[in-house]
Amino acid sequence: MWFYFAGVFASTVDLPGGTPLSTDTGKAFPVTIRAFVDSNNDGAFNSGESYNNTIDQVYTGFLKLVKESRIIQGSGSAVATNDSTFSTTVKKPGVGNIIEYRITYTNISSVPIGSNNATMSATGIIITENGNSTNNNWAKDNDGNRTVDTSHVFNTAIDPAGIVTYLNLGAAVTDAIGVNITTYLDTIPGPLQPGQSRTFSFQRKVN
Known part of the structure; x- marks a missing residue:
């Protein structure tokens, strides 16, 4: 054009x-x-x-997020090979298995070349992982046994570039063994420069 x-x-x-x-x-x-x-x-x-x-x-948007998962055996049964590596495909975990979610966020804008170019850096990024929502069900009681289907695995919500906080149905909680965590908030101050990519991951054990 x-x-x-x-x-x-x-x-x-x-x-x-x-x-x-x-x-x-x-x-x-x-x-x-x-x-x-x-x-x-x-x-x-x-x-x-x-x-x-x-x-x-x-650009019609320049911050790309890709969510993947994999299954770790934990105290459950052996994991199928296809389920043990990160991908966007649907997995089939069993009781005692651990689901690890990984969200990769990338600034897809081009690195400036030459002079007088604007840099499209991303700042103030907040990733919300709500397991009790329309898009996620890992913090719901889907089978009606009065127990949340997955439990937070202590000390596994990690983003080296961000600050992770925890919620239980909207109330702030701490990262501790036995605490019911239904939402993770990953706050990334930035800046995330053109071409840069970071990851946020967390684990849930199947009950």
Whole structure:
């Protein structure tokens, strides 16, 4: 996509409806803006006229999160090979097995090259893992036996770049053995620079 301008200008870029998220495609949408000296005053760029190109990278989101899981044997039965490695596929844990969740968050924006480029760093990131929600069920009593289906494994909620806090149905609790934790909050001060990636992981034992 090209835009041609002569003189002083301000521009906006309107992407068409249905444009995919940059976090899905892994890239921005480049828009080249050409400023040129209209030496013959015809309103068009012609060969031989002085010009300068500026490429605006338009991002429809630039912080990508990928959640994976794997099964660790723990005190339960042996784990199938396909379930023992991190992936986004559905796993089949048994009683006593441990589910380890790993969330990888990445700043997919390009590292600036050259001068006068803006840097898209991510700051103030908060990852909320609520196990008693529509998207997660690891802190629910799905089988109705009055026991939460998985229990927090002490000292396993880790993000070297973040600060992890714990909630039990909205009330703040501590990371201790036997404490019922239903939500993890991972607060990452940042900045997460272009191209950088970090991980947040935690473990739950199947009851």
